[in-house]
Amino acid sequence: MDRNTSVLELKGIGEKTQKLLAKLDIHCVGDLLAHYPRDYDLYEEPVKIAQACSGSVCAVYVTVVGIPNERKVRSLHILNVDVSDSSGTMQLTFFNMPFLKKVLKQGGYYLFRGTVQARGSRKIMEQPKLFPLEEYRKQEGCLIPEYALTKGLTNQTLRKAVKQALERCEFEEEYYPPELLTACGLIPEREALETLHFPREREGLLEARRRLVFDEFFSFLYLLRRNRQTSEGLKNRFRMFETADTVRFLERLPFPLTNAQKRVWQEIKNDMGSPVCMNRLIQGDVGSGKTILAVLALLMTAANGCQGALMAPTEVLAAQHYETVSEYVKRYGVCFRPVLLVGSMTAGEKREAYRQIETGEANLIIGTHALIQDKVRYKALALVVTDEQHRFGVRQRERLAEKGEDPHILVMSATPIPRTLAIILYGDLHISVVDELPQGRIPIKNCVVNTSWRPNAYKFIAEQVAQGRQAYVICPQVEEGEMGDLENVVDYAEKLRCALPPDIQVAFLHGRMRPADKNRIMEEFAARSIDVLVSTTVIEVGINVPNASVMMVENAERFGLAQLHQLRGRVGRGEHQSYCIFVSAREDLETMERLKILNRSNDGFYIASQDLKLRGPGDLFGVRQSGEFSFRMGDIYGDAAVLQLASDAVEKLMAGDPKLELPKHRALGRRLAQEAANSVDFRSI
Ligand code: ADP
Ligand code: MG
Numbered sequence: 001m002d003r004n005t006s007v008l009e010l011k012g013i014g015e016k017t018q019k020l021l022a023k024l025d026i027h028c029v030g031d032l033l034a035h036y037p038r039d040y041d042l043y044e045e046p047v048k049i050a051q052a053c054s055g056s057v058c059a060v061y062v063t064v065v066g067i068p069n070e071r072k073v074r075s076l077h078i079l080n081v082d083v084s085d086s087s088g089t090m091q092l093t094f095f096n097m098p099f100l101k102k103v104l105k106q107g108g109y110y111l112f113r114g115t116v117q118a119r120g121s122r123k124i125m126e127q128p129k130l131f132p133l134e135e136y137r138k139q140e141g142c143l144i145p146e147y148a149l150t151k152g153l154t155n156q157t158l159r160k161a162v163k164q165a166l167e168r169c170e171f172e173e174e175y176y177p178p179e180l181l182t183a184c185g186l187i188p189e190r191e192a193l194e195t196l197h198f199p200r201e202r203e204g205l206l207e208a209r210r211r212l213v214f215d216e217f218f219s220f221l222y223l224l225r226r227n228r229q230t231s232e233g234l235k236n237r238f239r240m241f242e243t244a245d246t247v248r249f250l251e252r253l254p255f256p257l258t259n260a261q262k263r264v265w266q267e268i269k270n271d272m273g274s275p276v277c278m279n280r281l282i283q284g285d286v287g288s289g290k291t292i293l294a295v296l297a298l299l300m301t302a303a304n305g306c307q308g309a310l311m312a313p314t315e316v317l318a319a320q321h322y323e324t325v326s327e328y329v330k331r332y333g334v335c336f337r338p339v340l341l342v343g344s345m346t347a348g349e350k351r352e353a354y355r356q357i358e359t360g361e362a363n364l365i366i367g368t369h370a371l372i373q374d375k376v377r378y379k380a381l382a383l384v385v386t387d388e389q390h391r392f393g394v395r396q397r398e399r400l401a402e403k404g405e406d407p408h409i410l411v412m413s414a415t416p417i418p419r420t421l422a423i424i425l426y427g428d429l430h431i432s433v434v435d436e437l438p439q440g441r442i443p444i445k446n447c448v449v450n451t452s453w454r455p456n457a458y459k460f461i462a463e464q465v466a467q468g469r470q471a472y473v474i475c476p477q478v479e480e481g482e483m484g485d486l487e488n489v490v491d492y493a494e495k496l497r498c499a500l501p502p503d504i505q506v507a508f509l510h511g512r513m514r515p516a517d518k519n520r521i522m523e524e525f526a527a528r529s530i531d532v533l534v535s536t537t538v539i540e541v542g543i544n545v546p547n548a549s550v551m552m553v554e555n556a557e558r559f560g561l562a563q564l565h566q567l568r569g570r571v572g573r574g575e576h577q578s579y580c581i582f583v584s585a586r587e588d589l590e591t592m593e594r595l596k597i598l599n600r601s602n603d604g605f606y607i608a609s610q611d612l613k614l615r616g617p618g619d620l621f622g623v624r625q626s627g628e629f630s631f632r633m634g635d636i637y638g639d640a641a642v643l644q645l646a647s648d649a650v651e652k653l654m655a656g657d658p659k660l661e662l663p664k665h666r667a668l669g670r671r672l673a674q675e676a677a678n679s680v681d682f683r684s685i
Contacts, residue, residue, distance in 0.1 A: 001168045002031030010164050012157075020153040021161075023512075032165045033193055035158070036212070036633050040199065045140060045225035046111060050087035054118040055586035059110050059136065060085065060125075067100050083112070088161050090116075091124045100130075111136050115485070143199045151479050162197050175667040180653070184645055186211045210642060211633040217646035219675040220631070221424070225654055228428035234277040234406055238306055238382035242269055245303040245335055246296055252332045253292075260436035267432050267531050268297050271408065272383070278408035281426050283417070284434030285604045290412045291544070293434070294385045295325065297410055302335050302363040306382035309365045309371075309407075313388055315342045315515045316522045317542040321368045323388070323526070324544075328389025341367035341376070344515035372399045386411045388541045399461070414542075414566065416605035421640060424647045443494055443602065444572040446580045448556070450587050450593040457552055457581050458499045464550050465504050465531045469576060473534045473551035474567055478510040486585075489553040493534040495604075500532065509535040537563065539570060546574030556582035557591045561611035562637075564595075608637060 046059040069080040075680030079094040188365045195208035205260045271278035298308040312318040339362035354363040360379035424445045475487040493508040509528045571578035587673035658668035
């Protein structure tokens with residue numbers, strides 16, 4: 001059994017489980033091993049009731065006082081039990097567990113573990129787990145991995161499958177040369193995987209994680225550096241000059257460019273007219289107006305008789321860009337002949353798009369990664385712009401080079417990155433910064449609240465909708481049960497329909513819907529036939545609906561601040577006062593302090609750096625900060641030191657043996673080639 005063996009070969013996995021695993025993109029043993037836990041549960045020492053904080057998961061060792069109280073609400077059986085210890089009392093609530101009435105004896109001592117909630121001055125636990133004391137003591141201090149799941153698949157099933165995979169998979173030899181392993185202080189891959197999935201203690205876990213994060217960064221940076229060698233100083237085959245088209249377009253736009261936009265536009269023009277190919281990154285906070293710069297560069301390309309391509313990480317965003325550009329054609333008569341090319345189009349539609357691209361009938365091609373597939377032949381591709389996904393940019397450049405095209409490259413990014421990291425991650429690009437927001441934006445009003453504030457939030461949303469505005473509500477998961485008891489899009493939308501006046505249109509959107517459905521929902525939202533959109537973070541990238549004025553985020557404690565900042569960037573894009581409501585299900589001081597940073601600043605750069613400061617070095621399994629650099633586990637901020645280490649190792653390796661031809665580098669070469677082939681990790685949202 002090796003990494004490519006199908007999961008069906010594992011004992012206990014039949015077609016049903018296979019289908020569920022496929023939903024999580026797990027097909028072979030290797031995928032299973034790379035399905036890293038998203039968190040760990042630690043069975044801590046039991047606490048006194050008085051010490052059990054609302055919102056936290058605790059174990060209490062208590063005695064039953066009073067007689068359990070039983071109720072039935074429709075088909076739901078509810079059992080309430082009062083318990084106490086020397087410090088206080090607490091109420092436990094169980095659903096559909098009538099047998100517990102007999103098990104829990106008045107005066108008996110039991111250990112319960114669950115999430116503590118406050119109801120007024122009372123503390124309660126809903127559906128806690130009951131443990132025999134010795135059983136609990138055995139697990140105390142153990143880290144239990146928690147995997148991302150899907151409905152119908154339990155953590156237990158996944159754990160068993162991973163265990164088998166680890167036992168039966170034959171691992172290749174270690175692929176890093178021994179001196180690299182020692183110099184970087186890395187443990188063997190197999191040990192790392194075993195520890196990550198079945199950790200004994202925290203120390204080892206950090207070591208394991210470090211090795212796997214290093215691997216991710218290493219292969220990414222290797223690809224990046226190899227690219228740099230081919231793209232640096234590349235001759236400009238498409239020297240272009242500004243024409244009346246862009247000048248006229250700028251005159252007709254309803255707003256003047258900001259000074260920052262003007263400066264970057266000048267830099268782009270210089271690049272495209274110079275003897276070497278453009279290779280430029282535009283970095284700018286959400287809402288700084290990067291799209292217009294891409295449009296200008298693409299217009300200059302079209303006016304010079306060439307083709308330009310604009311790639312987005314999601315179909316939703318691609319469709320939106322297509323709409324924007326088509327609107328410019330209609331309104332300002334610009335010389336674009338745009339065509340959309342996305343995965344969800346029918347074979348016939350795609351064929352027609354390919355034809356227009358090959359004949360040059362289309363001079364602006366907008367889409368997702370479908371744009372770089374083998375079937376696409378360009379007539380004269382002179383410029384490729386990628387929006388909001390840097391990794392996508394790197395891989396795509398390689399693919400285009402393989403196809404013999406050397407277009408200008410423009411990468412647009414909203415991820416704020418400190419200089420030291422930018423040198424590593426963007427080492428091959430010239431950087432332009434749009435460090436100024438368009439004038440006249442009204443600052444967004446923020447609030448950080450707990451869940452009891454929801455009724456006010458709903459009332460507020462209803463008022464905004466009555467004034468003609470729209471709202472987003474973000475939940476961390478798609479359906480119930482994937483990640484514990486977090487809010488989910490499907491149920492939440494239903495809940496909102498009941499809580500809001502009936503004439504308010506509520507719809508939901510998530511990454512697992514069919515692309516065509518996602519596009520339809522987004523179009524309806526843009527056209528205002530939907531008032532409130534309940535969504536996962538699918539909408540975090542790039543979406544521009546200036547009429548939306550409210551962004552409400554549920555379980556805000558589960559998101560990184562940089563990500564929350566991106567979400568916030570979806571509102572405050574028009575002339576209306578906009579509002580952000582961050583709802584936290586946890587109320588401990590630390591969580592609230594962290595979220596309140598969002599109140600203090602609107603600067604993505606500052607926010608990302610503060611978030612980092614607040615997270616301790618052991619706090620590495622929390623939230624991912626940047627979707628744009630979608631590493632499996634590595635976090636460009638939190639793992640900056642490992643990133644630096646991997647970068648140095650790649651530099652050193654490439655200085656001595658750039659093509660990895662020495663015998664001691666062959667295993668590594670094979671591994672990286674395999675990684676590159678498998679790394680078509682374009683997100684399917
Ligand atoms: P981002 O940088 O996040 O991609 P967008 O390009 O989507 O931002 O721009 C956000 C909004 O700001 C759009 O509605 C756009 O039309 C508008 N905008 C862009 N530049 C200016 C400007 N100079 N003045 C006023 N509004 C602008
Ligand atoms: Mg954008």
